[in-house]
Amino acid sequence: xxxxxxxxxxxxxxxxxxxxxxxxxxxxxxxxxxxxxxxxxxxxxxxxxxxxxxxxxxxxxxxxxxxxxxxxxxxxxxxxxxxxxxxxxxxxxxxxxxxxxxxxxxxxxxxxxxxxxxxxxxxxxxxxxxxxxxxxxxxxxxxxxxxxxxxxxxxxxxxxxxxxxxxxxxxxxxxxxxxxxxxxxxxxxxxxxxxxxxxxxxxxxxxxxxxxxxxxxxxxxxxxxxxxxxxxxxxxxxxxxxxxxxxxxxxxxxxxxxxxxxxxxxxxxxxxxxxxxxxxxxxxxxxxxxxxxxxxxxxxxxxxxxxxxxxxxxxxxxxxxxxxxxxxxxxxxxxxxxxxxxxxxxxxxxxxxxxxxxxxxxxxxxxxxxxxxxxxxxxxxxxxxxxxxxxxxxxxxxxxxxxxxxxxxxxxxxxxxxxxxxxxxxxxxxxxxxxxxxxxxxxxxxxxxxxxxxxxxxxxxxxxxxxxxxxxxxxxxxxxxxxxxxxxxxxxxxxxxxxxxxxxxxxxxxxxxxxxxxxxxxxxxxxxxxxxxxxxxxxxxxxxxxxxxxxxxxxxxxxxxxxxxxxx
Numbered sequence: 001x002x003x004x005x006x007x008x009x010x011x012x013x014x015x016x017x018x019x020x021x022x023x024x025x026x027x028x029x030x031x032x033x034x035x036x037x038x039x040x041x042x043x044x045x046x047x048x049x050x051x052x053x054x055x056x057x058x059x060x061x062x063x064x065x066x067x068x069x070x071x072x073x074x075x076x077x078x079x080x081x082x083x084x085x086x087x088x089x090x091x092x093x094x095x096x097x098x099x100x101x102x103x104x105x106x107x108x109x110x111x112x113x114x115x116x117x118x119x120x121x122x123x124x125x126x127x128x129x130x131x132x133x134x135x136x137x138x139x140x141x142x143x144x145x146x147x148x149x150x151x152x153x154x155x156x157x158x159x160x161x162x163x164x165x166x167x168x169x170x171x172x173x174x175x176x177x178x179x180x181x182x183x184x185x186x187x188x189x190x191x192x193x194x195x196x197x198x199x200x201x202x203x204x205x206x207x208x209x210x211x212x213x214x215x216x217x218x219x220x221x222x223x224x225x226x227x228x229x230x231x232x233x234x235x236x237x238x239x240x241x242x243x244x245x246x247x248x249x250x251x252x253x254x255x256x257x258x259x260x261x262x263x264x265x266x267x268x269x270x271x272x273x274x275x276x277x278x279x280x281x282x283x284x285x286x287x288x289x290x291x292x293x294x295x296x297x298x299x300x301x302x303x304x305x306x307x308x309x310x311x312x313x314x315x316x317x318x319x320x321x322x323x324x325x326x327x328x329x330x331x332x333x334x335x336x337x338x339x340x341x342x343x344x345x346x347x348x349x350x351x352x353x354x355x356x357x358x359x360x361x362x363x364x365x366x367x368x369x370x371x372x373x374x375x376x377x378x379x380x381x382x383x384x385x386x387x388x389x390x391x392x393x394x395x396x397x398x399x400x401x402x403x404x405x406x407x408x409x410x411x412x413x414x415x416x417x418x419x420x421x422x423x424x425x426x427x428x429x430x431x432x433x434x435x436x437x438x439x440x441x442x443x444x445x446x447x448x449x450x451x452x453x454x455x456x457x458x459x460x461x462x463x464x465x466x467x468x469x470x471x472x473x474x475x476x477x478x479x480x481x482x483x484x485x486x487x488x489x490x491x492x493x494x495x496x497x498x499x500x501x502x503x504x505x506x507x508x509x510x511x512x513x514x515x516x517x518x519x520x521x522x523x524x525x526x527x528x529x530x531x532x533x534x535x536x537x538x539x540x541x542x543x544x545x546x547x548x549x550x551x552x553x554x555x556x557x558x559x560x561x562x563x564x565x566x567x568x
Contacts, residue, residue, distance in 0.1 A: 001522065001568050002023040005531045007548065009332060009561040010304040011318070021064055023296040026275040027055075027219075027262050029282045030081050036061055037273075037295060038068075038082050039282055044512055046536055053077045053093040054122070059103075064295050083126045091124050091134070098132065098152075099125065111152035117144045127173040131155060135168045140185050143168055156194055164190070164198055164205075170220035170263070180229060182546060184217035189231050189242075190436040202231070202242050209349070210236045210325065211369075212248045219262035219277075231262040232274070235325065237306060239264045239274060259303055259559065278559070302542040304330070304337050309400075310353040310542045311552050317339045319552070320362060321561060322354040329354040329364065332561075333371075341379030342463075352400040365399040365412070372402045372410060374425075385410065389427035394419070401446040401494075413456070420447045420456055433471055441465075445493045445541075455503070457495045462488070464495050465503060477503070480514050482522040493541045506543040506553070511536065513543040513553055524566060526551060536556055 021041075028040035037060050044054035057080035059068035068519075070078035080090035080472040083100065087108055090099045098121075100109040113121050117136035124134045127147075136144040143165050147156040158165075166185030174180050178199065180191045188203035209215035216235035224230050224241065231240045237258050239251040251264070251272060259278030267273055267284070272293060274283050281296025292424055305327035314442070315321050319332040320340075327348045329340040340362065343346055349368035356362050360377035371386040397416035403424070405411055409430060412421045418441045422431035433454070434441030442460030449455075454467040466475040478485040490509030497503050500519030512527035526543075529535050538557035545551055553562045 001566065003528070003530055004565045004567050005529060005562070006562040006565055008529075008532055009563065010308065010559055020561050021036055021060060021066060021295065023280045023282065025262075026277055026280070026282050026296070027264070028079070029263060029273050029275050030082060031267055031273055031284065032082060032085065034085070036067060037282065037293075038080075039275075039295065040079050040081065045538070055079050055093075057081070057088065057090055059088075061293060062293055068103060068105075073101075077375070079123060081126060084429075089124070089126060091121055091131070093121055096121060096292065098134070098148075105476075109139065109150070109153050116146050116148070116154065116157075119144055123170070125171055129173055131173070133171050133173060133179070135171060137167055138164050145171060147173075149487075156239060158194075158196055158386055163193075164196075164300060169218070170222075172222055174223045180221045180223060181464070182218045182221040182231065184219060184234065187215050189218050189221040189229065193218070193355070200244060201231070202246055202248075208235070209328070213246070215240075216325070219275075219519070220264060222265045224266045226469075230264050230266055230272070232261045234277075235307065237261070237278070239272070251285070251287075253283075253285060253291065254290050255291070257303060259555075260529060271568075283530075292297070299340045303559055305561070306321040307556055307559065308541075308554050308561060309552045309556070310355070310562050311352075311544060312355055313520065313544065313546060313552065314356045318559065320354055320356045321554075322351045322364070324350050324352060324367075329362065335528070340375075341374055343379050344375070344381050346451055352398075353402055355403060357404065363402055363410075367398045367400060370396045370398060371414060372396065374404075383425045385423065385425055385427060386420070387427060388423055388429050392427075392429045392432070394421070394429065394432075403448065405449060411447055411449055411454075412442045415459070418442055418444065418460075420444055420454070431471065439465070439467075439471070439473055446495055448495070448497060450497050450499075453497075455495055455497045457492045458509075459491050459493055462490055462492070462509075464492060464503065466487070466497075477516075477520060479519050479520075480522045481518045486526070487522060489514075494543055496544065498545060498547075502545070504543050504545045504551075506540045506550075508539050508541060508556075511538060511540065513537070513540055513551065515545070526553065526564065529555075529562060531563075 025042040025045050025109040030038045037440050039058050043057040044515040056363050057078050062335045072373050077093040078090040083089045096113040098111040119136035119138045122135045122137050132148050145158040166183050169184045170182040182189045186205045187208040190201040191199045203215035215233050219232040219234040222230045231241045240248045242248045251459035262277040263275040277282050284293040305323045309324045310322040312320045321330045323330045331338045352367040353365040363374045374383040376382045400415045401413040418434045420433040448455040452469040456465045460464050464477040468474050492505050493508040494506040505514045515523040541556040549566045
């Protein structure tokens with residue numbers, strides 16, 4: 001039993017020029033005066049860990065020929081960069097040490113980091129001051145930063161618990177006393193002094209978006225020669241040049257586009273070096289967006305979607321897709337992508353789910369606007385619901401799923417409130433599930449009604465729950481049983497039950513889709529994508545079984561929809 005790829009929708013990855021290296025997740029790059037490029041590449045990205053620690057540091061020439069590879073030295077957790085023309089600093093994440101090695105891999109100096117922090121060292125930056133800035137972090141909100149000299153003497157530290165810091169994905173020393181930091185958790189970049197006081201900030205804390213005043217999970221920030229800040233606005237697929245007044249200008253490519261850029265820096269020549277991570281390449285571009293050099297083996301010629309969520313089949317050759325981070329709903333018909341017209345105020349903001357209706361309209365869970373809307377065939381709002389009636393007084397916060405039931409009621413999963421609701425368009429509540437003593441939901445992402453049962457993806461509790469007509473739990477599924485293994489669920493984002501009792505589950509945290517029979521026995525698993533340049537899933541958010549043997553999957557972090565066939 002295996003899988004056959006029928007179609008990859010939303011931007012096919014194509015091979016680029018052949019080089020000696022195949023990048024996985026480039027996260028840092030530097031160009032030396034001799035023309036060589038130094039790249040930090042993280043791998044093991046398919047594994048489920050709080051933070052990845054498997055990485056290697058490579059030096060390559062303009063043809064991609066490998067000059068240095070820390071992995072060949074037996075270092076499989078090395079995050080590094082050159083400190084001068086003859087030595088490289090490598091952070092051993094799992095060993096709590098910072099090594100300085102020469103180009104032959106011989107250790108020149110070793111700094112033990114255990115005394116600095118008991119948290120895992122995540123990243124470091126070599127500063128123009130001749131010092132190291134090291135970031136330690138085990139979880140969000142518990143970040144420590146230290147500055148040490150080349151001998152390992154502590155010069156400064158930022159204590160953990162600073163309210164303005166979620167995670168430091170990048171840090172750079174600017175001036176004599178200040179630092180710029182990118183915080184992807186709070187969706188901001190900022191400058192602070194040694195006391196931790198914020199002097200400048202761009203982005204709205206905890207409020208990601210793709211307008212020019214906001215960011216979405218910025219991966220890096222670097223000061224430019226003219227004083228502006230160069231920011232890799234990762235989940236908005238853009239690189240921004242931002243002045244101190246907050247005016248932002250995009251650095252765009254003449255051909256193609258960025259996909260999840262994680263790092264960007266200005267070179268002394270005035271060119272830019274970007275880790276175009278979603279395209280698995282490092283690109284040097286001039287100020288006009290012309291590519292000067294590219295290192296890596298793949299590129300995406302066209303990316304239709306940005307973090308798509310739901311995918312529903314309208315007919316044999318027509319799909320309806322919630323193109324979430326692009327704030328729109330797309331219809332795919334005969335290989336043509338057609339944005340569906342939606343005349344609504346405010347405009348859609350991260351629609352999490354879009355379902356077609358028999359009327360040729362659609363119903364949308366408009367997540368960040370905290371509402372559910374029904375759109376008619378002409379794109380006009382027919383119904384809208386953002387809060388319930390005065391008897392229950394529930395305001396929708398971030399609905400992730402919505403269904404129109406045969407009786408005209410709405411079935412809504414409001415993830416932010418840990419709630420599943422059955423309501424009508426007037427706001428009258430008929431069922432409220434998730435906050436009572438009998439059943440506590442946590443971040444529910446999908447809900448379905450079938451045969452007098454509710455099937456809920458209780459995402460934060462890593463389970464699927466099935467309720468009877470009296471809202472009593474009749475099944476609690478935290479794992480799927482195989483003949484040899486137990487497959488535990490991890491943040492399942494979507495579940496669908498079919499008439500024969502089969503469950504199809506998007507087991508998001510484990511990067512796979514599972515199907516089981518009514519007894520919980522595994523029927524099949526889909527995790528590897530055949531005949532595709534990117535041959536695995538990354539955070540699948542939606543899975544739809546099309547009888548008799550086809551599957552639609554929203555491969556969220558790869559910005560694509562997959563249509564595959566099960567071959568028995």
